[in-house]
Amino acid sequence: MERVTRADVAREAGLAPSTVSLILNGRGRQVKISEATIARVERIARELNYIPNAAARSLRSGNSHLIALLMAELPDDPFVPVVHTVLTTAMIEIQRRGYLLVPLFQSSDDPSDAEVIRSVMGDTQLAGVIRETTSDERFSSTLLWNMGIPVVGMSMIEADDSADGAALVRIDESAGVAAIIRRTDLPSGEAAHAVFIAGPNTNHSRQNPVLARFGDRARMISLPDWDEATAYQAAFTLLSQDPRLELVCVADDSQAPGVIAAARDLDIPVPERLSVLGFGNQEPRSGERLGLTTVEWPLREMTRLAVQEVIAAIESPSPGAVGRVRTLPTSPVWRTSVRAR
Numbered sequence: 001m002e003r004v005t006r007a008d009v010a011r012e013a014g015l016a017p018s019t020v021s022l023i024l025n026g027r028g029r030q031v032k033i034s035e036a037t038i039a040r041v042e043r044i045a046r047e048l049n050y051i052p053n054a055a056a057r058s059l060r061s062g063n064s065h066l067i068a069l070l071m072a073e074l075p076d077d078p079f080v081p082v083v084h085t086v087l088t089t090a091m092i093e094i095q096r097r098g099y100l101l102v103p104l105f106q107s108s109d110d111p112s113d114a115e116v117i118r119s120v121m122g123d124t125q126l127a128g129v130i131r132e133t134t135s136d137e138r139f140s141s142t143l144l145w146n147m148g149i150p151v152v153g154m155s156m157i158e159a160d161d162s163a164d165g166a167a168l169v170r171i172d173e174s175a176g177v178a179a180i181i182r183r184t185d186l187p188s189g190e191a192a193h194a195v196f197i198a199g200p201n202t203n204h205s206r207q208n209p210v211l212a213r214f215g216d217r218a219r220m221i222s223l224p225d226w227d228e229a230t231a232y233q234a235a236f237t238l239l240s241q242d243p244r245l246e247l248v249c250v251a252d253d254s255q256a257p258g259v260i261a262a263a264r265d266l267d268i269p270v271p272e273r274l275s276v277l278g279f280g281n282q283e284p285r286s287g288e289r290l291g292l293t294t295v296e297w298p299l300r301e302m303t304r305l306a307v308q309e310v311i312a313a314i315e316s317p318s319p320g321a322v323g324r325v326r327t328l329p330t331s332p333v334w335r336t337s338v339r340a341r
Contacts, residue, residue, distance in 0.1 A: 004050045012044050024050075064127040067094050067310060068102040071132040081282030082156070082299065089303040090130065097311050099127060128310040130154050131165070150313035153323075154306040156299065158205040166313035169306045169326045176295035176330030177249070177279070178209035184275055185341045186246040194218040194247040195238055197255055199226045206279055206295070206330075210249050217244075223255075231258030239266050239274070246274055247338075253278040256292050260337065271339035281333050291336035298328045 010020040020041055022028055028038040069090050071083075087103060094101045102124070128150040151165035159170040186192035194214045196207040202222055211218050221238075223230050231250065239245055239262060248259050256278040260270055268274050278294035281287060287294055305326055334340065 004048045006050070009041065009045050009048060009050050012048065013041050015041065064125040065099045066102050066124065066126050067099050067307075067314075068104055068124075068126050068129045069132070070104045070129060072105070081280070085282065085299045086132070086156075086303050089300045090307060093304050093307040094311075097307070099311065102126070128152070128314045130306045130310050132156065133159060133168075150310055150317065152306050152310040152313065154302060156297075156302065157203060165323050167306075167309040167323045167326065169302050169309060169328070171298060171302055172327055172329045173204055173206040173279075173295075173297075174209050174330075176332050177206050177277070179332045180277055180293060180295065180334075180338060181209045181213050183340045184247065184277075185339045186275065187273060188244055188246055191244060192217065192246040193242055193244040194249065195245060196220040196249045196251070197231060197234060197259070198222045198251045199255070200224055202251075204251065206251060207249070210247070214247075226252055226254045228254065228258040228261075231255035232262050233258075235259040235262035236266065239263060239268060247277065248274065249277040249279070251279055253280040253282060253287060253292060253294055256294075256337075257286075257290060260290060260292075270337055275338040277338055284333075287333070287335065293335045293338035294333045296331045296333050298330065301328055 006020050006024060007017050009024070010017040013020060015037070019033065019037075022031055023033060023038050023041045024045060028041075029035075069087070071086070090103075091101045126149050130152050131154065133153045133155045153159075153165055153168040153170075155168065155170040157171060158173050159168065192214075194210055194217065196210050196218065198204075198207065198220060200222065202220075207220050211220065221234065223234055235248060235258060238248070250256050250259060256276055259276050263270050263274050263276070270276055276292065278287065278292045279297065281294045281296045282299075286292075305328070309326070
């Protein structure tokens, strides 16, 4: 099916294309076209399912309503809670404000992949960009900023104080973990051991409160994936080898079922003998079923705030202003897998 054009609307209305363009651009009343003619053209446009060419309209007006969300490598499963939460929140919040989302992922470390993103973003008229800062791409301060496109950084983890763009929205990972660790009651007290089980990447800081409290009685291990089965094997080995291991923290809630299952199979009661602490609260119903004490990762709030910041920079630009840093704390979600004082 061919796309309906303004010429088609003009032909159906029996008017000059220039007259129809004035009406569909919202300038009909300004140039004194009659209300009856305006109403007739608008009715015909609806009946023909005429859709304005957004690219042409943005070129005429100098305005764009496209906001890009640049994220790091897309995981094998795009429906994992973290990606799903950020993408859907960004899409809803951006569309609610009258803009449209353009999601972009850096799919590899290959320089050619970065060039593809540069090309797309350089050739597409964008109103603004939200850059999730775990991406290796840092051209926002050069290519995009030099083009006058507002860029807002968005960090899911703890980040430096500097905003490389109009603003930076970041998360304080340690706050929620520290709040739980302060209230954790372990059978052996100061003699207890702890372990932090990370996944394939360790660029986060959520382990710091655990390592700070337990010192040389704590260790951190990194697993090759986030699978429950892998966490089970690691926890089973650790618990079998160390009778003083009384706190297991995981970098993501997805690992916690494996740890709890390992404790059960070793007849180690949770939380009487072993406390298990998760992180994320991205699947709260699963956490509730397990009784998992965890940490709320405010990804929705982070994304909403990043959208607010980029739209504020688009609609009320402040050239030369120093980008502000907004920090959101994590918070404890107490259930029953950690024994509290």
